[in-house]
Amino acid sequence: MPLFFYYMDISPPARSVDLVIHELGLTVQYKIVNLLKDEHLDPDFLKVNPLHTIPAIDDNGFVLWGSQPINTYLVSKYGKEDSLYPKNLQKRAIVDQRLHYSNDIFYMLKDTARPLIRAGKMPSPEQLAKIKDIQENVEKLLTGQRFIAGDTLTVADHSYITYLDILEVLSPTEDKFPLTKQWFARCKETMKDFEKVNKNGADLLISKLMESLSQG
Numbered sequence: 001m002p003l004f005f006y007y008m009d010i011s012p013p014a015r016s017v018d019l020v021i022h023e024l025g026l027t028v029q030y031k032i033v034n035l036l037k038d039e040h041l042d043p044d045f046l047k048v049n050p051l052h053t054i055p056a057i058d059d060n061g062f063v064l065w066g067s068q069p070i071n072t073y074l075v076s077k078y079g080k081e082d083s084l085y086p087k088n089l090q091k092r093a094i095v096d097q098r099l100h101y102s103n104d105i106f107y108m109l110k111d112t113a114r115p116l117i118r119a120g121k122m123p124s125p126e127q128l129a130k131i132k133d134i135q136e137n138v139e140k141l142l143t144g145q146r147f148i149a150g151d152t153l154t155v156a157d158h159s160y161i162t163y164l165d166i167l168e169v170l171s172p173t174e175d176k177f178p179l180t181k182q183w184f185a186r187c188k189e190t191m192k193d194f195e196k197v198n199k200n201g202a203d204l205l206i207s208k209l210m211e212s213l214s215q216g
Contacts, residue, residue, distance in 0.1 A: 002029040004058040006048060006065075009201030010035065010208075012162035013067035013106060014055040019158045020071045022193040024078050028057075068099045071155040084155050095149045098141065098156035105134055105163050113166060113205075116212045123170060131171045135180070138164075142179040146186060153190050161187050165202055169209050 005021065005028040007014045021028055033039045033054050040052045049056045049065045056065035059077075064070050075085040086092050108130055115121035123131075138160065141148055149156040164184055175181065188194050 001060045002027065003060075004029050004031055006031045006033050006045065006054050006056040006058075008033055008035050008054060010205050011054055011201070012109075012166065012205070013159075015162045015198050015201050016067045016158045017055045017057075017070050017074075018197045019161070019191055019194065020074055020084070020155060022197055023084065023158070023191065024074060025192075026074070026078055068103060068155075068159060071158060072099075075155060083152055084158075086154070091150065095154045095156050098149045098154075099159055101137075102156065102159040102163070105160070105167075108134065109163060109166050109170075112170060113209060117208050120212055120215060122213075128171055131167055135167055135171060135173055135177060139177040139180050142183050147183065153187070157183075157187055158191070161191070162198065162202070165206055166209065169206055169213070 003026060005017070007018065007030055009015060009018070033045055035054070039045060040049075040054060046052055048058065048063060051065065053065060055067055055070060056063065057070055057074075059073075064073055072085050075082075079085070085095060108127070112123050112127045112131065116123065138148075145151050147153055147157050148160050161184070164180070173180075
C-alpha cells in the first residue's frame with residue numbers, strides 16, 4: 001500500500017511534513033483535506049483522526065497525526081542516514097526540545113491567525129507581545145549555530161521554517177533579527193524543493209492574513 005498523506009498546503013504543519021517527504025524522496029499519495037471547507041470535520045476523515053487536525057499519514061495501516069511525530073517517524077523509518085533526526089541521544093534531545101517549542105509556536109499562531117482569518121478578530125496586545133517573544137527566542141536559539149538545533153539541518157528546521165513568514169506578517173521585525181534572516185535564507189538553499197513545496201500554501205495563507213489585517 002502507498003503512504004497516504006492527509007494534507008492541505010495552506011497548513012504550515014502540513015507543509016513541514018511535505019518538506020520532509022521531499023527531503024527523503026518518498027512517494028506518497030496526497031489526500032487533500034480542505035480546511036476552508038471544513039473537510040477535516042467530515043466523518044470519513046474523523047475515522048483517520050478523531051481530533052480532526054492535519055497533517056496525518058496512513059503508512060500501511062499505521063495512522064499517525066501531528067507534524068512533529070510524523071516527521072520523526074518518517075526519518076526514523078525511511079531515512080538513509082540520521083542527520084535529520086540524530087540517533088545520538090544528546091543531539092536527538094536537542095532536536096526534541098526544539099520540536100516541543102515549535103508546538104508552542106503553532107498554538108500561539110493558531111489562536112491568533114484563525115480568529116483573524118475567520119472572524120476578522122485583530123490580535124490583542126498580549127498576543128502580539130507573545131509573538132515578539134517568540135521572534136526573540138528564535139534569534140536566541142540560532143546564536144552560535146547555523147540551524148535551529150545545531151550546525152546541520154534537522155526536522156526542527158522543517159518545523160520552524162513554515163511559521164516564520166506568519167510571525168513576520170503579524171509582527172514585522174524590520175530586519176531586527178539578522179541570524180533568523182540568514183537562517184531562513186540558508187534553509188531555502190538547503191532544503192530540497194523548498195519553493196515547490198512551500199510557496200503556494202504560504203502565499204495563500206499570507207494573502208488571507210494581510211487581507212484580514214487590512215480590514216481591521
